[in-house]
Amino acid sequence: MCxxxxxxxxxxxxxxxLKGLKQLEYRGYDSAxxxxxxxxxxxVEKVSGRIARLCEKTENGAAVPGSIGIGHTRWATHGAPTxxxxxxxxxxxGRFAIVHNGIIENYLALREELISDGYVFQSETDTETIVxxxxxxxxGDIKAAVMKTAARLEGSYALGILCADAPxxxxxxxxxxxxxxxxxxxxxxxxxxxxxxxxxTKNVIYLEDGEIAALTPGSIEVYxxxxxxxxxxxxxxxxxxxxxxxxxxEHFMLKEIMEQPAAVKAALAPRLHEGEIxxxxxxxxxxxxxxxxxxxxxxxxxxxxxxCSGRYAIEKLCHIPVQVELASxxxxxxxxxxxxxxxxxxxxxxxxxxxxxxxKECRAHGATIIGIVNVVGSxxxxxxxxxxxxxxxxxxxxxxxxxxxxxxxxxxLFALYVGKKLGRVEQAQYAALLRSLKLLPKRLQETIDMNxxxxxxxxxxxxxxxxxxxxxTDYAVALEGALKMKEISYLHAESYAAGELKHGTIALIxxxxxxxxxxxxxxxxxxxxxxxxxxxxxxxxxLALAFRGNKKIVSQADDVIFIPQIETVFxxxxxxxxxxxxxxxxxxxxxxxxxxxxxxxKSVTVE
Ligand code: AGP
Numbered sequence: 001m002c003x004x005x006x007x008x009x010x011x012x013x014x015x016x017x018l019k020g021l022k023q024l025e026y027r028g029y030d031s032a033x034x035x036x037x038x039x040x041x042x043x044v045e046k047v048s049g050r051i052a053r054l055c056e057k058t059e060n061g062a063a064v065p066g067s068i069g070i071g072h073t074r075w076a077t078h079g080a081p082t083x084x085x086x087x088x089x090x091x092x093x094g095r096f097a098i099v100h101n102g103i104i105e106n107y108l109a110l111r112e113e114l115i116s117d118g119y120v121f122q123s124e125t126d127t128e129t130i131v132x133x134x135x136x137x138x139x140g141d142i143k144a145a146v147m148k149t150a151a152r153l154e155g156s157y158a159l160g161i162l163c164a165d166a167p168x169x170x171x172x173x174x175x176x177x178x179x180x181x182x183x184x185x186x187x188x189x190x191x192x193x194x195x196x197x198x199x200x201t202k203n204v205i206y207l208e209d210g211e212i213a214a215l216t217p218g219s220i221e222v223y224x225x226x227x228x229x230x231x232x233x234x235x236x237x238x239x240x241x242x243x244x245x246x247x248x249x250e251h252f253m254l255k256e257i258m259e260q261p262a263a264v265k266a267a268l269a270p271r272l273h274e275g276e277i278x279x280x281x282x283x284x285x286x287x288x289x290x291x292x293x294x295x296x297x298x299x300x301x302x303x304x305x306x307x308c309s310g311r312y313a314i315e316k317l318c319h320i321p322v323q324v325e326l327a328s329x330x331x332x333x334x335x336x337x338x339x340x341x342x343x344x345x346x347x348x349x350x351x352x353x354x355x356x357x358x359x360k361e362c363r364a365h366g367a368t369i370i371g372i373v374n375v376v377g378s379x380x381x382x383x384x385x386x387x388x389x390x391x392x393x394x395x396x397x398x399x400x401x402x403x404x405x406x407x408x409x410x411x412x413l414f415a416l417y418v419g420k421k422l423g424r425v426e427q428a429q430y431a432a433l434l435r436s437l438k439l440l441p442k443r444l445q446e447t448i449d450m451n452x453x454x455x456x457x458x459x460x461x462x463x464x465x466x467x468x469x470x471x472x473t474d475y476a477v478a479l480e481g482a483l484k485m486k487e488i489s490y491l492h493a494e495s496y497a498a499g500e501l502k503h504g505t506i507a508l509i510x511x512x513x514x515x516x517x518x519x520x521x522x523x524x525x526x527x528x529x530x531x532x533x534x535x536x537x538x539x540x541x542x543l544a545l546a547f548r549g550n551k552k553i554v555s556q557a558d559d560v561i562f563i564p565q566i567e568t569v570f571x572x573x574x575x576x577x578x579x580x581x582x583x584x585x586x587x588x589x590x591x592x593x594x595x596x597x598x599x600x601x602k603s604v605t606v607e
Contacts, residue, residue: 009187350378
């Protein structure tokens, strides 16, 4: 999704902007541009396609002099990914240049109004309306023009603004789209994502909705939407530059798969204290939990599948009904949510527009919200009543891996915590489950180590169409495995609850059809085995996934991927890893752009 960077200081701005944009590449984009200002005014350079083209066009920034500028990577929404539609956009008088993340919902009405005022549009974007509004409202006071413009906008926006009349000041404003200010020494920055700032500074200010910032080389001032000066807290980023780099791996996705043991350890260890689970700085009392009539989990994509898997753990250990809802559906439904509902909102980025909207909808119905979020200071983390950070570190690849397994780790921890508080998990069972959970990082490492044969299996099973099947928590793994395969290898993959095959899907099984059968739920293994037998009888080629030592599976499947033993309720966190690797190697074999799959964005900040 779109990315924003801004710089003001004494150095040449363009190389810094280009470097920042490269840090944001992982978010997904289809065009890029920069605007840099010097004594001759504002100069804009933009291209469709990759940042490498922009670097070439600007001689790595050397051709665009000036020490103040803004940059953007665009993921097309309004208008095709062309040079003209790329940001920055200039006002007709050339005085303002802007970059924008988000969507202006009332842009058509604004566009008509501005055209009748005589403004000429170059692009098809919603963004261009903003720059013409700035020109319209400007009477010598830039901050006032920004405030008046912001007041006309409906929708979401993070804006970076240059004005030729303020040669040493960058302006920024946000509403429902992230923007972070970076504090340097004699220079300052902004970016839509902290990963573009960590190479320069660890000291940041998170801009809130409705706030406007003015940055010069030596100062940062933040105002509310009425123009009142605000005192903003400075936060310290703990991510290192190395954490956002590939570290010798061919792709971020592979690096992040390999980081899962450490990431899950980072998620679990600080919350486990001598046989006790502690939920950071909040506690859910037994009384509070007894008043909870149901738990709603809402999220999108893989985070939703983490929720599907978490549901089994919570229902099993807490005996509380759990409803898992796609955020994009919940936000427009009639959610059966009230003050007795506990809502778990899951999001790696914490910025997913649908998930934020679902959170707000549940809040409006009186529910208590717990965010399960990776990115510190993100919108969901701030909106939730309580936040459980997943501590996975920066996840750069568009396809989530460590983000997903750390979400599962937190859901398991939560289930065990609540189950124990409510007395629904007995002490002996609790101790055994806790022991098993503590071993999860070690078991993840074993899972990675024992699956050296996956590149070869990917070669054998990757085909134009694949089926993933499983029951119960294995079904959640099948859903995530199929999504991984689709999003990075562009192969068609369907996931089915194994028992559903005979209700229609089995008609698609023909000679040689690959079926990936997840079979790690020991109680249901015989049931899934019957489904394996059924598809094999119709010619399918079956790759099964099971606990080490499962002899029955070996006798029925064509190939088996093993994972180490763990309590079944936690097995999804291990079982998903071979499927991540299978998708990775299938995509690599096809030569796909693994870290930046086509049409996808890391953080889906628009609806
Ligand atoms: C996962 O590989 C996907 N890229 C996608 O489904 C993702 O999980 C979804 O967009 C939700 O993102 P979030 O966790 O940042 O909210």
